[in-house]
Amino acid sequence: MNKPFAITLDVGSSLANKTGSWRTERPVYVDRLPPCNHACPAGENIQQWLFHAEEGNYEAAWRQIMKDNPMPAVMGRVCYHTCEGACNRAKLDKPVGIHAIERFLGDLAIAEKWNVNVEAKASGKSVLVVGAGPSGLAAAYHLALLGHAVTIREAGPFAGGMMRFGIPKYRLPREVLDAEIQRIVDLGVKIELNTRVDDLDAVLATHRFDAVFLAVGAHLAKRAYIPAGDASKILDAVSLLRGMETGEQPLLGRRVLVYGGGNTAMDAARSAKRLGATETIVVYRRTREKMPAHDFEVQEAMEEGIMFKWLSTIKSESGGTFTVEKMKLDDKGKPQPTGEYEEMQADSLVLALGQDVDLSFLGKLKGLSINDGVVQVDSNMMTGCKGVFAGGDMVPAERTVTVAVGHGKKAARCIDAYLKNSVYAPPPKHELAVFDALNSWYYSDAPATVQPMLDLARRESTFEEVVGGLDQSNALFEARRCLSCGNCFECDNCFGVCPDNAVIKLGQGKRYAFNYDYCKGCSLCANECPCGAIKMVPETI
Amino acid sequence: MTGASRVKFYQTGTFTVGNRLLDVSVRSVQSDADRNNSLNSGHRACQGCGEALGARYALDAAMRAVNGRLVVANATGCLEVFSTPYPESSWRVAWLHSLFANAAAVGTGMAAAMKVKGRKDVRVIAQGGDGGTVDIGFACLSGMFERDDDVLYICYDNEAYMNTGIQRSSATPAAARTMTTPAAGQEPGNVFGQGKNVPLIAMAHGIPYVATASVADLRDLEYKVGRAMAIHGARYLHVHVPCPLGWGCDTGDTLKVARLAAESGLFPIFEAEAGEVTGRRTIRRRVPVEDYLKMQSRFAHLFSPKRDERRIAMIQAIADRNIRRFGLLDKSEQGAHP
Numbered sequence: 001m002n003k004p005f006a007i008t009l010d011v012g013s014s015l016a017n018k019t020g021s022w023r024t025e026r027p028v029y030v031d032r033l034p035p036c037n038h039a040c041p042a043g044e045n046i047q048q049w050l051f052h053a054e055e056g057n058y059e060a061a062w063r064q065i066m067k068d069n070p071m072p073a074v075m076g077r078v079c080y081h082t083c084e085g086a087c088n089r090a091k092l093d094k095p096v097g098i099h100a101i102e103r104f105l106g107d108l109a110i111a112e113k114w115n116v117n118v119e120a121k122a123s124g125k126s127v128l129v130v131g132a133g134p135s136g137l138a139a140a141y142h143l144a145l146l147g148h149a150v151t152i153r154e155a156g157p158f159a160g161g162m163m164r165f166g167i168p169k170y171r172l173p174r175e176v177l178d179a180e181i182q183r184i185v186d187l188g189v190k191i192e193l194n195t196r197v198d199d200l201d202a203v204l205a206t207h208r209f210d211a212v213f214l215a216v217g218a219h220l221a222k223r224a225y226i227p228a229g230d231a232s233k234i235l236d237a238v239s240l241l242r243g244m245e246t247g248e249q250p251l252l253g254r255r256v257l258v259y260g261g262g263n264t265a266m267d268a269a270r271s272a273k274r275l276g277a278t279e280t281i282v283v284y285r286r287t288r289e290k291m292p293a294h295d296f297e298v299q300e301a302m303e304e305g306i307m308f309k310w311l312s313t314i315k316s317e318s319g320g321t322f323t324v325e326k327m328k329l330d331d332k333g334k335p336q337p338t339g340e341y342e343e344m345q346a347d348s349l350v351l352a353l354g355q356d357v358d359l360s361f362l363g364k365l366k367g368l369s370i371n372d373g374v375v376q377v378d379s380n381m382m383t384g385c386k387g388v389f390a391g392g393d394m395v396p397a398e399r400t401v402t403v404a405v406g407h408g409k410k411a412a413r414c415i416d417a418y419l420k421n422s423v424y425a426p427p428p429k430h431e432l433a434v435f436d437a438l439n440s441w442y443y444s445d446a447p448a449t450v451q452p453m454l455d456l457a458r459r460e461s462t463f464e465e466v467v468g469g470l471d472q473s474n475a476l477f478e479a480r481r482c483l484s485c486g487n488c489f490e491c492d493n494c495f496g497v498c499p500d501n502a503v504i505k506l507g508q509g510k511r512y513a514f515n516y517d518y519c520k521g522c523s524l525c526a527n528e529c530p531c532g533a534i535k536m537v538p539e540t541i
Numbered sequence: 542m543t544g545a546s547r548v549k550f551y552q553t554g555t556f557t558v559g560n561r562l563l564d565v566s567v568r569s570v571q572s573d574a575d576r577n578n579s580l581n582s583g584h585r586a587c588q589g590c591g592e593a594l595g596a597r598y599a600l601d602a603a604m605r606a607v608n609g610r611l612v613v614a615n616a617t618g619c620l621e622v623f624s625t626p627y628p629e630s631s632w633r634v635a636w637l638h639s640l641f642a643n644a645a646a647v648g649t650g651m652a653a654a655m656k657v658k659g660r661k662d663v664r665v666i667a668q669g670g671d672g673g674t675v676d677i678g679f680a681c682l683s684g685m686f687e688r689d690d691d692v693l694y695i696c697y698d699n700e701a702y703m704n705t706g707i708q709r710s711s712a713t714p715a716a717a718r719t720m721t722t723p724a725a726g727q728e729p730g731n732v733f734g735q736g737k738n739v740p741l742i743a744m745a746h747g748i749p750y751v752a753t754a755s756v757a758d759l760r761d762l763e764y765k766v767g768r769a770m771a772i773h774g775a776r777y778l779h780v781h782v783p784c785p786l787g788w789g790c791d792t793g794d795t796l797k798v799a800r801l802a803a804e805s806g807l808f809p810i811f812e813a814e815a816g817e818v819t820g821r822r823t824i825r826r827r828v829p830v831e832d833y834l835k836m837q838s839r840f841a842h843l844f845s846p847k848r849d850e851r852r853i854a855m856i857q858a859i860a861d862r863n864i865r866r867f868g869l870l871d872k873s874e875q876g877a878h879p
Contacts, residue, residue: 009630014583017629022588054562441800441826444555480562492559492572496759497796499593501582505574508561518582522589522785523793530557536793 019500023521025536027494027514032433032486032532036083036098041398042075042138042406044068046083046098047487053101053479054489059114061479062105066116069405070141071134071180073110074163076103077172077467079402080294088435088485094448096481097470104475110179118187120147125419128153128209130197130361133161134401135215135392137184138408139415143213144187146416151209152189155196157246161217162393163401165242166264168271169463197361200388211387211415214362214375215408218355218393224259226349228317237268237352244271253347255279257322259314260352261291266298268350269306273460281307281344283314285327285335304460311335314349322346357394372396380414380424381407389415433486437532440483442493449478488512488533494525558759570602570763577604577633584631586623589792591782591799592670592697595756596620599695599780600634602766603666610662611635612651616644616669616678619704619784620697642677644669645685648692656691664770668695671712672702675739682739686746686775693769693776696739699784707787711737714807715859716852717839719787724842733855743777744816750776752812756783757799761822765812781808789838801833806860809867824869830857 034047044065052061065072076099087095108114125148129136132154140150158164159181163172185191197203204212221236228234235250237260243250256277258269261284272280282301284291287310291298302308311327313335322344327335356373367384369376374396381389391407393399410424417424452468453459459466470478488511495503495512502519503512526534559572570576579600586593604611612635615621621638624631639647648667655663667685669678674696685692701719702708709719709731716730724730743751749772754762762780769776783799785792802808803822807830810822831853834840843849843856864870 009625009628011630011633012581013629014581014624014631017583017585019583019585442556490559490561491557492569493557495574496558496569496571497594499586499590499597499795500584501578501580501597507574515582520588522795523791524589524795527793528796 018517019520020502020515020517023516023519023539025521025523025538026516026519027521027523027526027534027536029488029511029514030486030533030535031430031488032437033430034433034485034487035086035088036096036485038429038432039082039086040406041082041400041403042069042079043409044083047482047484049105050096050098050101050479050482051484051487051489053105053475054482056476058105058108059112062109062114063116065102065105068409070138070184071106071405072102073106073176074134074172074180075402075405076100076106077176077465078163078167080400082402088433088438089481089483091435092440092443092483093445096483097448097451097478100449100451100470101475101479104470106180107176107469110176115183115186116145118145118147120145122149123147123419125149125210126151126208127211127213127415127419128203128207129213129215130200131161131215131217131392132156132159132181132191132193133215133217133392133404134163135217135404135408135411136161136213137181138405139213139215139391139412140189140408141184141187142409142412143415144184144189146412148210148416148419150189152191153195153197153203154191154193155216157194159191159193161215162219165219165245166238166267167401168241168244168267168274170270170274170459170466171267173465199363200361200365201363210419211389213408213411213415214383214388214390214394215392215404216358216361216394218357218399220356220358221351222354222356224314224351224353226314226316229319230317233317233320233347234349234351237264237350238355240268240350241271244275249275252277252350255346256281257314257344257346257349258282258352259349260284260354261286261293262352262354263293263297264355265352266293266301266306268352270301270304272350273304273306274463279307280305281309281346283309283312283324283344285311285313286329286333287311290329290333300466303456309344313337315341317349320345320347322349355393355399359394380418381411382414382418387418389418430486433532438483438485439528439530439532442491442528442530443483446477446481448481449474484531486532489531491530493528493530494534497524497528499524556760569760570605571598571759577601577609579604579632579634580624581631581633583629584624585626586619587784587786587792589785589795590619590623591756591784591795592620592699593623594795595697595762595780595782596668598756598759598762599668599766599778600666602763603664603693603770604634606767606770607662607664610664612655612663612665613637614639614644614647614651614665614667616667616673617641618670618673618702619699620668620670622704641673643681644673644678645681645692645694648694649681649685649688649690652691665692666695667692668697670703671696671698671700672710674698675712675737676710679739683742683746686743686748686777689748689774691773691775693766693778695778695780697780697782699782699787701784701787703784703787712739715856716843718842719839728852729842730840733852740777740779740811740813743779744813744818746775747816748775748777749773750812750814751779752777753779753781753808753810755781755799755803755808755810757781757796757803758810758822761810768812787839789841790836794836798833798836801828801836804828805830805833806864806869807833807856809863809869811867818867821867821869821871823871824864827870830860 036046049061049064081099084095221238392404715733718724722731
């Protein structure tokens with residue numbers, strides 16, 4: 001340091017001054033749990049696959065989905081997308097159309113014939129899956145990928161379960177369903193159709209399976225006692241929807257009543273319309289607000305001319321005349337009879353009052369516990385009977401395809417652990433990325449892309465798919481609306497806004513690192529991070 | 542419409558420093574892992590310093606614009622003091638400090654020397670804080686403008702003399718508390734004067750290019766530096782750079798407070814050529830001045846112990862006048878930058 005004053009100073013000489021010693025708090029990079037991922041019953045890493053889709057890397061996006069869900073094209077159509085309800089973007093304009101992008105990716109995968117392969121070594125273990133619905137198929141898929149031999153026994157003539165026998169074609173075209181099931185079969189999963197398991201004990205006594213996954217669904221329609229002059233005029237929604245698949249198309253007549261207010265009632269009413277009914281009326285005991293059916297399904301039904309009779313119960317039938325009692329809601333929102341009656345003419349009545357699980361095949365399986373008509377399972381999806389797991393509609397949970405697929409995945413992981421004599425321990429969940437953790441200034445305003453809808457006229461008379469898909473350009477647009485909540489998307493903000501050059505850019509895909517030698521702990525990076533992926537933590541001295 | 546602005550709407554995080562979805566050629570200078578880092582680590586600016594950030598933004602952009610052929614004259618002030626405490630320097634540009642008052646004149650001399658030596662490739666920037674620019678160095682600055690010397694003068698405006706302990710400058714806003722305008726008496730804080738708007742004064746000299754910019758809008762700032770370096774003659778760039786210490790805001794709120802200054806209309810961002818306004822950065826999410834003022838303890842006396850409605854309204858009127866005068870809500874006109 002023999003420099004005279006007021007003369008040239010060397011370039012880089014300030015690096016001797018380690019300003020990191022000023023710091024009382026240090027920034028650290030974190031991954032927070034995006035609300036979409038948090039809300040997904042199938043446990044998809046939505047934020048991550050959107051990240052790939054944003055770059056137009058659709059195959060990588062699809063492969064990311066396939067890690068959790070073997071049926072993106074189905075899911076993009078029939079899932080009730082709780083992810084979008086949780087999406088932080090809704091607080092700026094509209095949620096990201098996650099389901100639409102998922103569907104686009106699923107369809108593209110089918111068109112491009114993308115496939116997955118089993119990379120794990122064969123484990124030598126074999127698993128029986130009872131039921132080829134969404135839960136059973138998902139479990140089989142994941143188990144196969146883990147190297148286990150899987151056999152599915154299915155009572156029906158086709159695989160798909162309620163995806164085929166409960167969801168009408170206009171919501172889920174069968175070629176899409178078939179393609180995604182085929183992909184699972186191609187992994188070596190054996191599906192034995194028309195093979196009902198009547199007595200599980202007997203099956204297990206004669207065949208050696210190392211574990212069993214039960215996923216038989218809920219196919220028994222709940223009935224209501226309605227005294228009827230002509231019982232043939234009354235049928236249930238499950239048989240109606242099933243009949244359309246098996247070719248036993250029921251004759252409903254021109255004026256059809258549908259009794260119930262759930263999604264199945266909507267499916268039944270809209271199917272009746274397509275089968276030629278000129279008038280379809282949904283009779284429901286409470287109000288629209290109280291209806292369990294999803295709002296968009298009610299909306300689509302109304303657009304198609306389905307009529308609704310609120311606050312009404314059906315009491316009896318005689319000669320094509322149905323007696324209906326008016327209801328009113330009490331203080332607790334429960335419907336109460338009023339004693340006022342009216343008459344409605346109809347050719348038939350479809351009951352859509354919910355479904356039960358047929359548990360007769362379980363017989364005297366040891367340790368099994370049944371409560372409220374469903375099989376009880378522990379946190380690892382195992383029933384009281386060792387090695388027998390269950391999921392989907394037959395266990396206590398919300399009955400949707402997505403929940404079922406999620407059960408399948410979880411059960412597969414638990415079964416895999418069980419087969420290795422251990423217990424599945426899920427990785428710890430990250431802290432939730434709430435909207436307040438984001439800096440929304442940095443996101444441009446971009447309205448949601450609305451999927452094209454099939455012309456009304458065609459909708460009412462055909463079983464063509466109602467909701468159209470996105471194409472490459474608007475799928476890309478939609479994907480790019482993602483805020484990437486809680487997960488770094490390499491926007492360079494921290495790297496740019498640091499007044500001390502204390503952020504090191506590691507290169508594409510490698511994110512950033514802090515140079516704590518010089519970071520003064522001002523927290524600008526944390527405040528200006530759009531997605532909340534930086535956290536300030538106190539220094540310990 | 543350029544390619545960049547066409548795709549911009551579709552991007553995740555459009556307003557961020559970088560954007561992995563954009564073509565490399567249209568990305569910002571600051572997003573480049575190999576940027577010059579003209580003001581390097583180890584400087585002694587306070588935590589969250591807006592001026593340190595603004596200087597790096599501006600000089601890195603200039604270095605790219607002129608392929609590293611750049612010399613810089615610096616006035617006395619925070620920027621000089623924190624960057625070159627003997628025997629260390631944080632600069633990675635050819636940099637010279639002389640006096641408080643003469644940065645513009647030193648710039649003039651550098652430009653003349655380069656001309657004599659036939660170094661047409663080397664460009665000159667003179668820079669300083671608001672004290673060295675709008676007060677102490679003002680005569681030299683006006684002379685540089687009047688002679689149309691080939692220098693870009695950049696003023697980093699943090700609205701007071703900060704390193705000597707926060708004394709008022711003629712860029713200090715009305716009602717702001719400083720050491721020399723204490724929050725005491727009938728009219729606490731700085732006086733409501735007529736203002737001394739140096740960008741407008743620069744425009745009155747009829748020089749080729751005048752612009753204002755904010756450290757909160759990097760892309761706009763980089764565009765303006767690039768535009769200025771593409772022009773010869775006297776040019777002036779006035780950059781708003783919050784000082785967390787002097788303004789009394791959180792060290793992590795430097796950019797937020799700068800953003801609110803622009804979004805409230807208190808700091809109008811525009812550009813002008815030959816004395817005529819040619820572009821403005823329009824307000825995206827307008828906020829009342831109160832949102833801006835409340836973040837800073839230098840304005841705390843406007844809100845406590847009792848709200849000073851009259852003077853808050855007077856400050857709002859200043860913002861409203863800026864919005865009208867520069868057309869800051871005119872959505873038909875997009876910002877000049879891509």
